[in-house]
Amino acid sequence: MKWRMSKLRWxxxxxxxxxxxxxxxxxxxxxxxxxxxxxxxxxxxxxxxxIGQVGVNGMQLLSDVRWHWQPLALLRxxxxxxxxxxxxxxxxxxxxxxxxxxxxxxxxxIRLPAAPLFTLDKRLASVQLGGDLxxxxxxxxxxxxxxxxLQLLRxxxxxxxxxxxxxxxxxxxxxxxxxxxxxxxxxxxVLAISGNGRIDPQRGPQGALTFTPGQAQAAQFAPLMNLxxxxxxxxxxxxxxx
Numbered sequence: 001m002k003w004r005m006s007k008l009r010w011x012x013x014x015x016x017x018x019x020x021x022x023x024x025x026x027x028x029x030x031x032x033x034x035x036x037x038x039x040x041x042x043x044x045x046x047x048x049x050x051i052g053q054v055g056v057n058g059m060q061l062l063s064d065v066r067w068h069w070q071p072l073a074l075l076r077x078x079x080x081x082x083x084x085x086x087x088x089x090x091x092x093x094x095x096x097x098x099x100x101x102x103x104x105x106x107x108x109x110i111r112l113p114a115a116p117l118f119t120l121d122k123r124l125a126s127v128q129l130g131g132d133l134x135x136x137x138x139x140x141x142x143x144x145x146x147x148x149x150l151q152l153l154r155x156x157x158x159x160x161x162x163x164x165x166x167x168x169x170x171x172x173x174x175x176x177x178x179x180x181x182x183x184x185x186x187x188x189x190v191l192a193i194s195g196n197g198r199i200d201p202q203r204g205p206q207g208a209l210t211f212t213p214g215q216a217q218a219a220q221f222a223p224l225m226n227l228x229x230x231x232x233x234x235x236x237x238x239x240x241x242x
Contacts, residue, residue, distance in 0.1 A: 059116035062087060087111045108137040114152055120204055121239050127227045131155035145173040145180060159223035166191040190214040191221060197239060206240035
């Protein structure tokens with residue numbers, strides 16, 4: 001009898017603690033986000049809530065990020081949330097799942113402004129590029145990025161107003177052993193940007209980008225080429241350099 005009462009008491013304590021944790025306001029954890037990332041207007045709980053703004057280095061990356069817990073995923077042995085977000089007038093969505101295989105993302109269709117992400121690399125930030133990063137994938141995990149389709153669309157630069165937007169580009173993610181890799185190739189436009197490299201977990205993207213303007217637009221791209229440095233019709237910008 002005592003054993004049963006003790007077991008019941010611990011069960012009740014566990015349920016109370018679980019209820020308290022899931023009811024905690026998620027804003028209590030927003031201060032744990034590492035720099036240079038920022039969150040604004042955080043409200044709700046672990047199960048349902050909203051982040052008004054997600055920023056990088058003071059630039060807004062996303063707005064109106066909402067999440068809703070999906071209880072039916074428990075039947076698959078997962079904790080799952082449906083995410084929705086917005087970039088200007090463009091809605092985005094993804095499903096995040098936590099299960100035996102770790103964290104996975106599914107049914108991803110999100111558009112992000114590229115300029116805030118470019119500030120994560122000092123050299124890339126210095127050339128003041130922008131555009132829209134479109135991310136589409138049916139399934140992504142920490143060990144498998146191959147299903148992602150990334151495109152940099154309507155790329156532009158602050159110093160090339162006469163030729164903006166100057167191109168669209170495809171970004172391919174892969175893996176070399178345990179090291180994630182990336183490659184960018186032009187789709188269309190008057191400025192060819194190509195390059196490849198790897199993604200360091202601590203330092204971010206490493207590698208090089210080569211910029212080659214169309215011959216007829218060389219004069220309009222001269223300010224951008226000067227920011228990149230070097231000489232010749234093509235210029236190379238190295239990422240991750242200190």
